[in-house]
Amino acid sequence: MSIVVTGATGHLGRHVVTQLLEKVPAEQITAVVRDKAKAADYAARGVNIAVADYNSPETFDGLFAAGDKVLLISGNEFDKGRPQQHRVVIDAAKAAGVALLAYTSAPGSLTASLVDDHRATEELLLASGLPYALLRNGWYHENYTENLAPVLEHDAVVAAAGEGRVSSASRADYAAAAVAVLTGEGHENQTYELGGDVAWSLAEYAAEIARQTGKEIAYNSVPGEVLQSILTGAGVPEAFATILVGVDASIAKGELVVDSGDLSRLAGRPTSPISEAVADALK
Numbered sequence: 001m002s003i004v005v006t007g008a009t010g011h012l013g014r015h016v017v018t019q020l021l022e023k024v025p026a027e028q029i030t031a032v033v034r035d036k037a038k039a040a041d042y043a044a045r046g047v048n049i050a051v052a053d054y055n056s057p058e059t060f061d062g063l064f065a066a067g068d069k070v071l072l073i074s075g076n077e078f079d080k081g082r083p084q085q086h087r088v089v090i091d092a093a094k095a096a097g098v099a100l101l102a103y104t105s106a107p108g109s110l111t112a113s114l115v116d117d118h119r120a121t122e123e124l125l126l127a128s129g130l131p132y133a134l135l136r137n138g139w140y141h142e143n144y145t146e147n148l149a150p151v152l153e154h155d156a157v158v159a160a161a162g163e164g165r166v167s168s169a170s171r172a173d174y175a176a177a178a179v180a181v182l183t184g185e186g187h188e189n190q191t192y193e194l195g196g197d198v199a200w201s202l203a204e205y206a207a208e209i210a211r212q213t214g215k216e217i218a219y220n221s222v223p224g225e226v227l228q229s230i231l232t233g234a235g236v237p238e239a240f241a242t243i244l245v246g247v248d249a250s251i252a253k254g255e256l257v258v259d260s261g262d263l264s265r266l267a268g269r270p271t272s273p274i275s276e277a278v279a280d281a282l283k
Contacts, residue, residue: 001028001065001067001068001069001099002028002029002030002048002065002068002069003020003024003028003029003030003068003069003070003071003182003183004029004030004032004050004063004064004068004069004070004071004098005017005020005029005030005031005032005070005071005073006032006052006054006070006071006072006073006089007032007033007073007074007075008031008032008033008039008042008073009031009033009034009035009038009039010073010076011142011171012073012104012171012174012175013031013073015171015172015174015175016071016073016175016178016179016182017029017031017042017047018175019172019175019176019179020179020182020183021045021047023179023183024183025046026045026046026047027046027047027048029047029048030047030048030049030050030063030068031047031048031049031050032050032051032052032063033049033050033051033052034051034052034053035051036049036051050063054075054077054085054086054088054089055077055085057088057091057092060088060089060091060092061092062096063092063096064092064093064095064096064098065096065098066096066097066098066099067097067098067099068093068096068098068099069098069099069100069102069182070089070093070098070100070101070102071102071103071104071178071182072086072089072090072093072101072102072103072104073104074086074103074104074105074117074118074121082117082121083117083120083121083124086103086121086124086125087121087124089101090121090124090125090128090130091128093128093130094128094129094130098130098131099131100130100131100132100133100181100182100187100188101125101128101130101131101132101133102132102133102134102135102178102181102182102187103121103122103125103132103133103134103135104135104137104174104178105118105119105121105122105134105135105136105137106118106136106137106138107136107137107138107193107194107195107255107256107258108136108191108193109193109255109256109257109258110247110250110255110256111250111253111255112243112246112247112249112250112255113242113243113246114243114246114247118136122134131188131189132188132189133181133187133188133189133190133191133192134190134191134192135174135177135178135181135192135194136191136192136193136194136258137174137194138166138167138168138169138193138194138195138196138256138258138263139166139167139168139195139247139256140168140169140170140171140174141168141169141170141171141196141272141274141276141277142170142171142277143168144168144205144274144277145274145277145278145280145281146281148209148278148281148282150234151206151209151217152209152213152215155215155216155217155218156206156217156218156219156220157202157205157206157209157217157218157219157220158220158222158227158230159202159219159220159221159222159227159248159251160221160222160223160224160226160227160245160248160249160252161201161202161221161248161249161251161252162221162251162252163201163203163221163252164201164202164248164250164251164252164253164254164256165199165200165201165251165254165256165257166199166200166201166202166251166256166257167195167196167197167198167199167200167256167257167258167259168195168196168200168256168274169194169195169196169197169263169271169272170271170272170276170277172272173196173263173267173271173272174194174263176266176267176268176269177192177194177262177263177266177267180266180267180268181266192260192262192263192266193258193260193262194258194260194262194263194266195256195257195258195259195260195262195263196258196263196271196272196273196274197261197263197264197270197271198271198273198274199257199259200274202219202221202251203219205219205274205278206218206219207219208274208275208278209278212275212278212279212282213282224245224248224249227241227244227245227248228241228242228245231244231245
C-alpha cells in the first residue's frame with residue numbers, strides 16, 4: 001500500500017510530501033510528477049517517483065494499486081478543462097481499487113466561478129463510487145503574501161472585496177490536514193470545510209503590512225471592473241483576471257469565511273496567522 005500524491009512538486013504538493021516524510025517511511029510514498037528532475041530531492045530521500053500528466057491518460061495506467069490512498073491535488077491549467085484532467089486520475093484510481101481518493105476542492109460556501117471545476121470534479125468523484133474525502137480548501141495566505149511587490153511599490157493593497165473577511169491559512173496548514181487524512185483512519189466519504197481560525201479584512205491586512213514594514217499602506221477598495229483593468233494591465237490573462245475579480249466579489253459577500261474548525265482539528269494545532277505569512281514573505 002502506498003500513499004500517492006499527484007502534483008507532488010507543486011506549491012501544496014511539496015508541503016504534503018515533506019510532512020508525509022515525518023509520518024511514514026519514504027518507501028510508502030509515491031510522488032506523481034510531470035518532470036522527474038524536479039523530484040530529485042524526493043528520490044534522494046527514498047520516495048518513489050512516478051512520471052504522469054493529467055493531459056495524457058495512458059501515463060496513469062497501472063500507476064495505482066489496490067489499497068493505495070491517493071491525494072488528487074487539483075490542476076492549475078484553467079484553460080485545459082480541469083474536470084476532465086481530474087477524471088483521468090479518478091478513472092485510474094477506480095480501475096485499481098484504491099482505498100481512498102482525497103481531492104483538494106473549494107469551500108462549499110463559495111459561489112465564484114472558480115468553484116465550477118471543483119464542483120464538477122466532486123460530482124465525478126462521487127459518481128465513481130470510490131471511497132472519497134473532499135478537502136474543501138479555503139483561501140491560502142500565500143495568494144496574497146506572494147504578491148507583496150506591487151503592494152510595497154504602490155504603498156497600497158488594491159482589491160474589489162469591500163469590507164469582506166477571509167479566513168485564510170498557510171499551505172502548510174492545508175497540507176497538514178491532507179496528511180492527517182492520508183495517514184489516519186475513518187475519513188472515507190467525508191467532506192471537510194477547511195479555513196483558518198481567524199478571519200481578517202483587506203484593511204487589516206494592509207495595516208499588518210504597514211506594521212511590519214514601517215510604511216504607510218492603504219487599502220483601496222475598487223469596483224470589480226477597475227480591478228479587472230488593473231490585473232489585465234499587469235499582464236494577467238483576461239480569463240484568469242475575471243476569476244480573481246469573482247473571488248473578490250465572493251469575499252465581499254462573506255463566502256470565504258470558513259468557520260467549521262475542521263482545519264485546526266485535522267492539523268492537530270491552531271492554524272498559522274496571516275501576520276506570520278507576511279513576515280515570511282518580507283524575508
